[in-house]
Amino acid sequence: MNGETVTLGTSMALIFAGLLALLYGEYAGLTVTFVPTGGVVVLVGIGILTAYIARLPEPDDTDAGH
Incomplete structure (x- = not known):
C-alpha cells in the first residue's frame, strides 16, 4: 500500500x-x-x-451478487 501511495502521489504531483x-x-x-x-x-x-495502471491485476470474473 505504501508503494502505491508514493507512486500515485508522485505522478499526481508531477502532473x-x-x-x-x-x-x-x-x-x-x-x-x-x-x-x-x-x-x-x-x-x-x-x-x-x-x-502503474498497466501493472494492476485483472479483476475477477466472479459476480458479487448481481
Missing part, C-alpha cells in the same frame, strides 16, 4: 507541477523555457501513472 509551469509560462511569456519543460514534466507524470 500538477507541470500544469502550473505551463500556465505560468504562458502568463509570463516564457514560452521558450517554461512551456516545453512543463509539458515534459506532465508527460513524465502521465507515463508513471499509465505504467
Whole structure:
C-alpha cells in the first residue's frame, strides 16, 4: 500500500507541477523555457501513472451478487 501511495502521489504531483509551469509560462511569456519543460514534466507524470495502471491485476470474473 505504501508503494502505491508514493507512486500515485508522485505522478499526481508531477502532473500538477507541470500544469502550473505551463500556465505560468504562458502568463509570463516564457514560452521558450517554461512551456516545453512543463509539458515534459506532465508527460513524465502521465507515463508513471499509465505504467502503474498497466501493472494492476485483472479483476475477477466472479459476480458479487448481481
